Amino acid sequence: MKERYDVVVVGAGPSGLLAAKAVAENGFDVAVVERKEKIAVIGRTCGQTLLPPNDYFFGDLFHYNPRDKKFCFPKSGLSFPYSGPIKNLYDWYMYSPGMKRMHFGYPEGYTPPMPGMLKAPIALTYDKEVLTADLLKEARTAGAEIFENCEFTDITWAGPETIVIAGGKQFRCTYVIAADGTNSRVVQKLGFNNERRHITNLFVKSFFVSGFKAPVDGEPIVTGVNIYQGKPVYLFAVPRPVGGDWNLLFLTLEQGIDIGAAAEQIMKDSPFAQYCKGAKIKRELAAMEVIQSPIVKPFKNNVVIVGDAGSCQELECLGAMITGWKGGLAVAAALKEFQLGIAPRAIADYCDWWLNTYIKQYDYQDYLQVFGIAYMFPKPEIIDYIFSLLNQTFPPTFNPYTSVKHLGLAMQMAFPRIMAERPDILQDLVPNMLAFPSDVLAKTLKDK
Numbered sequence: 116m117k118e119r120y121d122v123v124v125v126g127a128g129p130s131g132l133l134a135a136k137a138v139a140e141n142g143f144d145v146a147v148v149e150r151k152e153k154i155a156v157i158g159r160t161c162g163q164t165l166l167p168p169n170d171y172f173f174g175d176l177f178h179y180n181p182r183d184k185k186f187c188f189p190k191s192g193l194s195f196p197y198s199g200p201i202k203n204l205y206d207w208y209m210y211s212p213g214m215k216r217m218h219f220g221y222p223e224g225y226t227p228p229m230p231g232m233l234k235a236p237i238a239l240t241y242d243k244e245v246l247t248a249d250l251l252k253e254a255r256t257a258g259a260e261i262f263e264n265c266e267f268t269d270i271t272w273a274g275p276e277t278i279v280i281a282g283g284k285q286f287r288c289t290y291v292i293a294a295d296g297t298n299s300r301v302v303q304k305l306g307f308n309n310e311r312r313h314i315t316n317l318f319v320k321s322f323f324v325s326g327f328k329a330p331v332d333g334e335p336i337v338t339g340v341n342i343y344q345g346k347p348v349y350l351f352a353v354p355r356p357v358g359g360d361w362n363l364l365f366l367t368l369e370q371g372i373d374i375g376a377a378a379e380q381i382m383k384d385s386p387f388a389q390y391c392k393g394a395k396i397k398r399e400l401a402a403m404e405v406i407q408s409p410i411v412k413p414f415k416n417n418v419v420i421v422g423d424a425g426s427c428q429e430l431e432c433l434g435a436m437i438t439g440w441k442g443g444l445a446v447a448a449a450l451k452e453f454q455l456g457i458a459p460r461a462i463a464d465y466c467d468w469w470l471n472t473y474i475k476q477y478d479y480q481d482y483l484q485v486f487g488i489a490y491m492f493p494k495p496e497i498i499d500y501i502f503s504l505l506n507q508t509f510p511p512t513f514n515p516y517t518s519v520k521h522l523g524l525a526m527q528m529a530f531p532r533i534m535a536e537r538p539d540i541l542q543d544l545v546p547n548m549l550a551f552p553s554d555v556l557a558k559t560l561k562d563k
């Protein structure tokens with residue numbers, strides 16, 4: 116351990132490891148403090164998809180380069196080796212409680228319109244433990260010092276110096292990068308949460324299983340809206356990148372629900388049970404997320420915020436990686452500006468980039484609508500009816516922001532038919548559809 120670092124990165128997820136790589140590659144001293152005992156062992160649920168590989172996301176075009184086994188971001192100039200398996204996924208099916216379905220993907224028999232064009236996947240499924248191990252190696256090779264089992268607990272500012280307390284040790288540094296994820300303690304210590312809106316909490320349990328059979332042929336991503344004890348519980352089923360195993364995720368915003376019991380019931384006694392009949396659980400993971408409005412300016416008191424630490428719910432791994440890389444470069448440039456005695460601009464540029472590329476482009480209300488479906492359409496029978504109206508094939512996407520826009524448009528088109536067929540449900544629908552998703556979901560907190 117050094118007496119002093121240029122930068123301390125808190126958190127060794129995808130954003131923190133790439134931030135550390137960016138700073139260390141510029142020759143600065145970096146310490147990464149991580150509370151987990153083994154960084155590359157993942158205990159927190161993640162769908163372990165990378166999305167979207169068929170569109171711009173956070174200003175970049177992500178893709179897997181199979182020749183060199185690398186993940187590449189051509190606009191940011193970032194690339195790094197990934198030594199694990201991937202599978203391309205092309206379809207996303209969403210099921211209502213009564214198994215009416217919506218489809219995002221390609222129409223049957225689709226071929227690209229011109230030679231040289233791709234039938235691009237909507238997401239990749241990959242192994243996050245391999246990715247994390249590879250990123251850890253990248254950060255170490257670049258020169259970052261890694262401290263595992265080293266939980267951040269406090270931060271103080273002493274003139275030009277920042278003091279981070281982690282794992283009972285004192286780390287003195289110039290800059291801190293907060294990459295400690297969605298329930299960030301650094302962000303809380305900075306006082307940011309006082310200015311954010313606490314919308315709801317998300318409770319998750321997930322399983323890697325063998326023997327699951329999707330309701331349609333092939334290897335689609337499947338989302339199911341279930342009602343358990345009168346409350347919504349979502350199922351996401353994602354193929355694992357090798358063999359025939361699946362990642363089954365059960366999610367609820369309802370604190371009163373025992374998510375383990377809900378998962379068991381959905382697998383044993385629900386319309387999804389028939390697909391889970393042969394499922395054998397191989398591994399169990401869990402997560403809890405505090406969902407808050409995003410941070411608009413990701414810098415305060417020499418702390419730069421990257422990844423989920425500053426977002427509403429989550430940036431997705433790609434968003435986390437790109438912000439980690441950009442935030443790390445900004446800090447490296449800021450350190451250089453100081454050495455050269457030139458006017459500082461790198462951190463302000465990062466804040467502008469965050470504002471223009473995240474806050475202004477990706478409305479967190481859109482993101483929340485993914486979970487809002489079961490709350491906007493208040494009865495299972497209405498969810499079934501709405502899904503039955505939206506049974507066309509939507510464009511190929513698993514991007515939450517894009518998919519809700521397609522759904523919103525389709526709902527508008529369906530309104531005349533709803534008025535004609537089911538005027539009785541319009542009264543139920545309209546107030547929720549006009550409300551902000553954050554207001555609708557915030558009720559889950561008030562109802563406790």
Ligand SMILES: Cc1cc2nc3c(=O)[nH]c(=O)nc-3n(C[C@H](O)[C@H](O)[C@H](O)COP(=O)(O)OP(=O)(O)OC[C@H]3O[C@@H](n4cnc5c(N)ncnc54)[C@H](O)[C@@H]3O)c2cc1C
Pocket residue numbers: 125126127128129130131148149150151160161162163164165166265266267268294295296297299300319364366402404421422423424429430431432433435
């Ligand atoms: C249920 C669920 C499903 C998801 N599915 C997908 C998906 O399919 N595709 C996708 O792209 N994204 C998905 N995500 C989101 C994805 O997991 C995150 O966006 C991504 O991991 C964020 O990276 P990060 O580095 O910002 O934070 P994290 O990955 O959360 O990493 C933060 C790190 O900081 C550490 N840490 C936390 N507190 C401290 C502390 N006090 N001291 C030291 N270390 C600390 C943590 O242990 C962790 O290692 C999902 C998330 C959830 C909850």
